[in-house]
Amino acid sequence: MLAAAMAVLLAGSAVAATAATTTGFAQWGPLTGSTNDYATTMQLPALGFPEATVASDSRADVALPSGATNWFGASTPPGQRYGSSRDQAYLNLRPRADNASSPSTTTYTFDRPTPQGWTVVLGDVDADQVRVSATRADGTAATTADLGFRSAFNLCDTTPRPSSVCSDTGRPKDVPTWDPATATLRGNDAAVDSDGATGWFEPTTSLRTLTFTFTRRAGLPILQTWFAVTKQDVSGTVAVTTGTCSLASATVSLVDASGAVVATRSVDASGTYAFDGVAASDGYRVALSGVPATCLVTSPSSRAIDLRAGDAVTDFSVRQAVPVPITGEVRAVSGPLEGVTVTLTPVAGGPSRTATTDVAGRYVFEDNADAADYTIAVTAPSGYLSAPDRTATVPAGATTPVTDQDFVLQALPTVSGVVEGPDGPVAGVTVELTGGGSTYRAVTAADGTYALPRVPAGGYVLAVPNPPAGYQTPATSPVTVGTADVPDQDVVLTRVAATGSVAGTVTLDGRPLPGAVVTVGPGGAAGATVTTDAEGTFGLGALTPGTYRVTVAAPAGTSGGAARSVTITVAGEDLTGQDFAFVTDPATSDPVVPVPDDPSDPAADPTPDDDGGSAPDDGAVLPDSGGPSLALPLLGLALTTAGAVAVVAARPRRG
Incomplete structure (x- = not known):
């Protein structure tokens, strides 16, 4: 009895374990495209983390370096939590063009909302700046606080130093500055090329998109982009506390904060299950399903877990149901509906009882009298139409469960469509449908599609209030919702006049x-x-x-x-x-002006040569000098040469 009591007490509890946290860095898909039109994918290696499609209008030289010669070390602020990025690939980005008026825009669009427990590290922010923006899970713009800026640091402040960026001891080793008012990480004030200037972020909310707007301030800048994630493990046991219950078909599902089932594990012969390497975030649930109709889950069938502090151990308990159980499922076309209230009322009179569906949409009522009829009613959740009641009969002397008392609820209509631009579908765009005092939002997927489910009847306005950079805000369009789905509500984006x-x-x-x-x-x-x-x-x-x-x-x-x-x-x-x-321009000297001969000078009338030419007298001298007449031209030549030398010496130095 004591052992059974302890099993019941412990089963269903969620306990944080103290196992070591593990980490992982981004895995990148092939880099495709060319100047101003690049694409790739990014996947963080953690269970539950969605893949991101990446689109960039960076100029040429976008690359995925291996991380062999450039990294942040284990002693840096992000390295202390995620480890060294050495030998881990990262994305190199450029501006759209190398001037201050042509920033590049790079957007990561996640398949579904992200968990927490991850980082993005932006390096080489010196003669440039990068503005960070994001979209939350509900399609609204993320706040600066949501972006989770942690600190700025210099990745050269580590041992060993990255060889490709920190080897020049004469270059500055500074840190960038974060401006929360503009959500901009800005390099040094002088906009000079330096080494190792880096900042890091840990988003504090679920994101659907993440965008970097990278602007040149001087030189030929590069933006280095790393992603990393922390991981924890989830495990537990499913215990049978009373009677006989086969767990051969029992499964445990890991459900993220958006309600998506990210993984499912079978319960093994010993009643245990495990999920390894789950992104270290809160917002997860583990849910037990597949229990036989003859058994009842006595612990909560779904429990929240928080992996931010460590591993989680979550146990469940089941027992054999008291005869005669009545069971069924509540579903929609899209799948099981969890958390729906089901009411069982004896037709002959008596108190009603309620049950709540589990993650598989299953409900169970036990200990029902035989030879009796029961009315089963379901309370339709928001966004669904009610379904007719059912009547179940427990035959006299019955010992087996009354099964298949199922309900299929019809969801309110879905408004859907595609957002396209001149070059095809546009991912990561928030679409809004407003009317009746409510606003419904969705973010387009990688193929540009969106869906706004469970919209009540009425008149609405469809809009894309914040188109991506380079696109104009389109006109709104009216949408009327009745009882059927409203497909093909497409939105065509036109580009802002190209500059x-x-x-x-x-x-x-x-x-x-x-x-x-x-x-x-x-x-x-x-x-x-x-x-x-x-x-x-x-x-x-x-x-x-x-x-x-x-x-x-x-x-x-x-x-x-x-x-x-x-x-x-x-x-x-x-x-x-x-x-x-x-x-x-080449320098020029002042021209030499010849001095005319003086007719009164005897030297001006030389004795004719024998050949009719003129020659100076052998004894001719300069006036007042006693020197030979040849000294005059020699002196003139000397003065001219000296002037030329002076002019050359005065010319500016060439580069």
Whole structure:
């Protein structure tokens, strides 16, 4: 008796265990696409964690490095919880174009809402910035607090250091700054290239989408992106406390916070079950089903578990039902309905009893008198239509259960459709249906589909209030809901008028020229100006389709850098490589003005040569010098040479 009492007391309890937490890093699918149109998938290796589809309009050089030469170490803030990322692949991103007006947008769309217990780490945030945004499970925008920023650190502050990014001891090793008002992680104020600047996040709520908007401030920046997850184990025992109950068909299901069954395990011959490597989050439940009709679950058939503090041990108890049991299931077309109230009333009179369906939609009433009729009624949950009552009869002398007293409830209509853009389905978009004082929301899946189930009859307005970057907000459309499903409520998104950009480098004598003024004007008219940075680079974005003239104000004493015309089409090109090269003009000396001869000077009338030419007298001398007349031209040559040397010495130094 004592043993049985202890079994009943302990069964059904959920106990946190102290086993070691395990971790895992993201597994990436093949990287496909090209400049401004990349795609891949990301899967964290934990039971219950959904796969994400990844779409990015980053420029070229998106990559999935192996992590062999760049990582965050075990002693860094995220490393202390998730371990070192050495030899773990990560995603390298770029801006859409290398100027401050052309950020890239990279969105992760999860198959279903995420659990907690995971991190995203953003590295190499120095001469750039990244804004983080997300969508919650219900389709609303996540708050800054939901994003779960933890801290900024430098990944070079570890031993051993990553060889590819921390080997140059002369480069700065700084940390980025988090601005909660704008949800932006920003590099150093000087926007100089540095090593190891990193920030990390642990989202505090379930997310459907996660987006990074990455903007260049200077140079040729890269955004490094790691994902990791913590994992715990779930286990337990199903105990038979009274009578005989076969557990051959019994199963235990792991149910996430959204109600999705993420895994199911059979109960083994000893009555045990286990789920290994579950994402370390709260919001999970384990639910027992498949118990024979002759048996009753005496513990709660479904129990909540919290894996944030460690492993969970959750036990169940069953016993043989007192004859004669009446059993059945409550289902919808979509599957079993858990938590539905069922009422049993004797037709001949007497008190009514209630039971609640388990995760398999099953209910049981035991200890029913034989030779009697009973009315069974179900209370339809919200979003479902009521079903007719049933009558069950327990024959005289019966010992076997009365089974198959089932109900199939009809759900209220579902409004569904597809959200598409010019290039096909658009994932991760929140669709809203508003009317009758209620708003229903859904997030589009990877194929652009959405479904808003169990909508009461009435008039509604369908909208996409917050389209993705690059798309216009579409007009709303009316929807009328009656008694049948309302499919094909498609939404077509149109792109915002495409804009392009112009970027390049200005040099003087082969070296970067900072501070040069670049003008970009439509059709040669006066336009916007931008100044080159310390590396001589410039960029101007948000340029609508058209022809533009790009000019650079030439520094004094230079030549080159001819103006040019560029054309941006409706595709919105990013025109890089618009470079201008100036050279310093060669220096020139002042011209030598000849002095005319003085006719009164005797030396001006030389004695004719024998051949009719003129020759100086052998004894001719310069006035007041006594020197030979040849000294004058020699002196002039010397002065001219000295002047040329002085001019060359005064010329500016070439780069």
